[in-house]
Structure formats: C-alpha cells, structure tokens
Amino acid sequence: MNLVEGKEQFIQAWGTLGSKWGINRTMAQVHALLMISPDPLSTEDIMQELNISRGNANMNVRDLIDWGLVEKVHKSGDRKEYFWAEKDIWKVTTQVAKERKKRELEPVLKVLDQLSNVKGDRNDKNVKAFVEGISGIKRMATNADKTLETMIKAEENWFFGAILKLFK
C-alpha cells in the first residue's frame, strides 16, 4: 500500500468511526486529513483532497476549531488562512471528552436533578422505580463526570501506567 491509498483509507475509516459516534462524517474526515498532514492546509487544499465544497470545508473546519482540535495558522506573506491539527492523540482524546462532557453530559445532569423531586406516593411501585432509576443514573453520571475530569488533568503515560498496573 502506498501513501495515497493509505491516506484515503485512513480518512474513510476515521469518518466512519466519527459518524457512528454522532460526529459529522465530513468533520471527522477533515480532522483525519489534518492529523496526518505535517504542514497546515488551506481551505482549498481540504476542498481538493476531500472533494467537498468551499462552504462545507469552511463550516467543518470552524467546528473543529470550536472543538479545540484545530488551529488557524498564518503564513507570512500570504493572505490565506491555513489549518493545523493537534497530533498528540492523547490531547485529542481528552479534548473530545471534555467537550462532549460539557455539551452532552452536563445538560442531562441538570434535567436529572429536577427529576429527583417528582411528587407521588412512595408506595406506588411506579414512583419507586422511577425515583430509583433516576437516582442510579445520576450517581453514575456524577461519577463518570468526576472520572473524566481527572482523566483530563492526567498525563497520558502516567494515567495508563497507573491504571494498567492497578488493574493488571
């Protein structure tokens, strides 16, 4: 397999993985492309490599920047903007975890809090099942939140080293 084929396959695979996890396929592909590019790419480069429109390229790059995964780079003597992706996969992972926590977990925690004070007969098994279900989920979500927080602060090697030793 040569480089061009490899790149193509990787971009495809990353896009598929992303889409299964609720991330726009194209956004994941742009990310993949930038991850394996040693130098920053322009919007034109991205459009060409992925065969997508200018608007699409622009939007997805902007989203990647919002996610903290990509940065704008300016080359001196050039008016174009170039884009560069964080390549340390550990940083990428923690950044994604952080964002998803903020965007998707925290809102649910808020709703769960409100749901804890449902009024009703404590002897009604429906009420009981509801309250117990909610509180279990809340406990879980709170722990997940704490674990994630800590992971985000931890360094890659230290974290995995410690975890793996602990769990060997």
Added chain:
Amino acid sequence: MNLVEGKEQFIQAWGTLGSKWGINRTMAQVHALLMISPDPLSTEDIMQELNISRGNANMNVRDLIDWGLVEKVHKSGDRKEYFWAEKDIWKVTTQVAKERKKRELEPVLKVLDQLSNVKGDRNDKNVKAFVEGISGIKRMATNADKTLETMIKAEENWFFGAILKLFK
C-alpha cells in the same frame, strides 16, 4: 412535578442524549421507558406510551435485545411477549461499552493494522507524519481497549472507589 411529567421528561432527555452519541433516538426512548417501568411492557404498551408504530416498536426493541440491554419475558397464560430492561445502570454502561468496542473500535483497529505498512520514503515528511499519526492512534486505541476490558470485568463500587482514591 408528577410522575407522568417526570417520565416524559426523562424519556425525552435520554432520547436526546442517545441521538447525540449516534444511537437512534427512539431506541434510547424505548430503553428509557423500560428502565423506569417496574414491570415488563408489551409492544402495545410501548407503542402507546411513545406514540410510535408497531414496526418501529418491534425493530427498536429487537435492537435493544441485540445490545443486551433488554430481555423478553413471557407471562404464563398470555401469548404476548413482554420486555424488561436491565435497571442496574452500571451493567447498562459496561454492556454498552462492550458492544461499542466490539462494533466500532475493533474494526478500526483492524484497518489501522493494515495501514502501518505503508511503503514509502522514510525521509518524506508526509510519509513520516502518516506513519507516526497512525501508530499513535493505534497505541491509544489499544490502551483504550485494555482499559475498557478491565472496566467491564470490574464491579461498580470497587472500580470507582479505586479510581477516586487513586486520583484524589
């Protein structure tokens, strides 16, 4: 807030969370409904509570069974099938992690393995960036895999207790 309102809100919230993580909104809603139902529900019950068609109810229940989150229950003297969901949120979490690992992470690991042997000039920075990018991701994915494996085997309290102590 009374029980009916609470249920509705929870089902909505769970559906939204699911859809953001690439899980069919309705599947997540059926799951939510069953999670807070003390007794098993029939297809009819589900159709009525969620206002969905028979086919839709059937398909999503079947998917939940495939994911190992829901079981068929037979009531004696009744030909209908009833459905019951695992309510221990820890078991739910590990089961989901297990399935997603199998369905979505492992296929990517396979592709990454093949991509490691891209032919090309090692001095070409494009080749270098590609090979390094891939190997970093592979390392990460393998570690995630191992960590997940262990989590799956661990018991809820023990796991979180250990993690929290370690990371205090």
Added chain:
DNA sequence: CTAAACTTTCAATAATATTTGAAAGTTTAG
C-alpha cells in the same frame, strides 16, 4: 388442521442532517 393472536418484514414515505454554491461580508495591499 384452522383460525385467531401475535410478531416480523420491508417498500414507500417522512423526517432529519448534510452539502452546495452563489451572494454577501470582510480584510488588506496598493
């Protein structure tokens, strides 16, 4: 076996999400 009760399938339809491309907006060189 037969018919009623129930479950599953799947082509057509509807809903949702993504993409395009041209127009509008912005920045900067001269």
Added chain:
DNA sequence: CTAAACTTTCAAATATTATTGAAAGTTTAG
C-alpha cells in the same frame, strides 16, 4: 478609497436515516 483576495453565510438541493403500516410470517389454542 478601491478592488482583489479571501472567508462566511444560508436558502435550496441532496443525501441519509428513521418511521409507518399493511402484508407476510409464525405460533398456538381448540
């Protein structure tokens, strides 16, 4: 300031994914 170079926006078009409902399939009581 002006025009060229570049970026952003967004309504319309496309593509993807989910849902319906009726027909086909299956199971079981009698």
